[in-house]
Amino acid sequence: MTGEPPPLAEARGITKRYGPTVALRDAGIAVRAGASHGLVGRNGAGKSTLVAILTGLERPDAGTVAYDGEPAPAPADRAAWDRRVACVHQRSMVVGELTVAENLFLGRRPVTSRGLPVSWRRLRREARALLDTWGVAVPENAVARVLSVEEAKMVEIARALSRGTRFVILDEPTAQLDGRAAARLFGHMRRLQDAGVTFLYISHRLGEIYEVCRTVTVLRDARRIVTAPVGELPTRALIGAMTGEPAEPYRAPAPAAPPRPGGEGPVAVRVDRLSGPYFHDVSLTLAAGEVVGLAGLAGSGSHQLGAALAGLHRPTGGRIEILGRPLRTGSVPAALAAGVGCLPRDRHTEGLVPQLSVAENITLPVSGRLGPCGLIRPSARDALARRAIDELEITAEGPAQPVTALSGGNQQKVAMARALATDPRVLVLIDPTAGVDVRSRRALLAVALRARAEGRAVLLVSDQPEDLRACDRVLVMAGGFVTAAYQAGWAERELIAAIEGVPLGHG
Structure with missing residues (x-):
């Protein structure tokens, strides 16, 4: 009788130090072929270091890495590493100025049997065949910068699979995706799993771990705490393993009682019939001492409207007033001078x-x-x-x-x-908790509530119900228009239906 086959990927007894900092201490993980394995932990728990070691970008000070029971390749043999593992990072690694086809074969343009580079026509043909094989519905000749975040991730996955690996690490893949795009990504993952691809899935959105993973490993303070089937580890126990303390399932802090009924303080922000490429004829107000949520899927215009208040996006018509004075739109310095502070959507680039x-x-x-x-x-x-x-x-x-x-x-x-x-009187927070752990999420949302208590106006742009619970009211956008408004205390089912544009059934 044969024993169980070795793990597809395994790290054992891994220790890694950076000067006095211990990033991993006797940590490990074993990923079995054929299913998605979750990896969770608070920021700083050691996840990124473990991924760097699993992909050969870092060497452990102690411990071993193996693939299919065989020792990992030598550090310098990148081609061998690429055949065993690939990582799709939270930040896109496609080159925006190149085409999809060029990105797929980046650094390894196909050659003929005679060793000569193939023609551009054949490159595009082979790229199309590769995209069709893995079900990626994007044009091979499209310039990568026009791709959506979801499409760019699928191109990265296809590029990894074309190199021979069937083990892909996804690092916070939905941090910049709305709910609908995330659901499509999960559909792609399931189809690829059926074709023999195994995923290591890293996310701070714990609901996703339960949705797409069979097994989960928890890191805390540089150590592996537990590995268990997700069905045997309820959310409360999972959070407890991540934090090291008994934990209730995470809930965002509820807003305190407004300083004036209904947020009827002085108007800090007035948007009057604002229009642009992504939103149309939008009017709204924010009062001092009020947190207003702005929710919507990708393409709804919510992110661009928030960016317009901070000078990061130039509208084509309409008017914005900050503290009673007209704002010169499309200018970050003008927004700063007017009293607007902004946490942009992409901390890496903005x-x-x-x-x-x-x-x-x-x-x-x-x-x-x-x-x-x-x-x-x-x-x-x-x-x-x-x-x-x-x-x-x-x-x-x-x-x-x-x-x-x-x-x-x-x-x-x-x-x-x-x-x-800058001590702003108006604070615009765009996806403030994307890609952060439970405790960091709580701390960042607490900033919004402190700002509110100090009399600032806060616009919180997000489609995450956990974030929007901190708001006094929530405006929902779809197709560039404000389509619904909810006061605090909304039912999650109703809000999600409004964000998704799905009418609620009766009965």
Whole structure:
């Protein structure tokens, strides 16, 4: 009688240090072929380090990695690694200026039997065949920058599979997807699983772990805490394993009683018949001391409307007033001067400067105030940064630490601190909790409630019910229009139906 086959991918006894920091301590994971395996843990638990070791980008100080029971390839043999494993990161790795076909064969243009490069026509033909094989319905000659986030991820998966691997790591794949796009991605995953592809699925959205994974591994404080079938690990127990303490299923904090009934404070933001490529004839108001949610799927216009208030998107018509004064649209400096702070949707490209330190990122909007004649006094900069680090509970070695050395949740907190640095009267938060853990989510939403208590107006753009519970009211957008409004206390079923544009049945 033969024993159980070895895991498709296995890491055992992994320890990894970066100077005095222990990123992993005697940790491990075993992924069996044919099913999705979840990997969860708070930011800083060691997930990214484990992925780097599983993909050969880092060498462990101790421990072993094996694929199908055989030792992992030598670190320099990237082609061998590519045949065993691929990682699709939260941040897109497609090259926007290249076509889909060029991205699929990036760095390895196909050759003929004589060793000569194939023609561009044949490249496109082979790309089309590859896309059809894996069910990716995008044009092979499309420029990658026009792809949706969902399409770009499927192109990355197809590129990985074309190199021979049948093991794909998905790192926060839905962080920038709405509910409908995420459901389509899950459908793609199930179809690929039926074709023999195995996934290691990393997400802070715990509901997704239960939806797409059979088994889950929890990391905490650089160690593996538990591996179990998801059906044997209820949400409460899963969160407890992640945090190390008894935990109730996560609920966003409920809004405090409004300072004025119905949020009828002074109007801080007035949007009058605003129009643009993504939204049409939108009018709304935000009162001081009010948190208003703006929900909608990709293409609804919600993200672009939030960005317009912060000067990140230029509307073509209509008017925005901030604190009673007209706002010059399409200008970030004008929005900052008017009293608007913004946490943008993509912290990597809009919220942070990766080459700078924690302190430099936090103080960037107020750098002109940190010394005479535009010169920055490091002591003033670091003092401001330390206050923000303390207030937002940012886990960092200090103000001088490179922002890229922080976990995703702490990077998001740095981006939030940067938005608050100007002491804005209006705060625009666009997908503030995308890709962060349970505790970071709670801390970021608490910022919105503190801002509300301080009399600021907050626009919170999200399609996540856990985020929207923190709002006094929620506006729903679809097709560029505001289509519904809900006061606090809404039923989740009704709100989701409005976001999805699905009429609720009766009975």
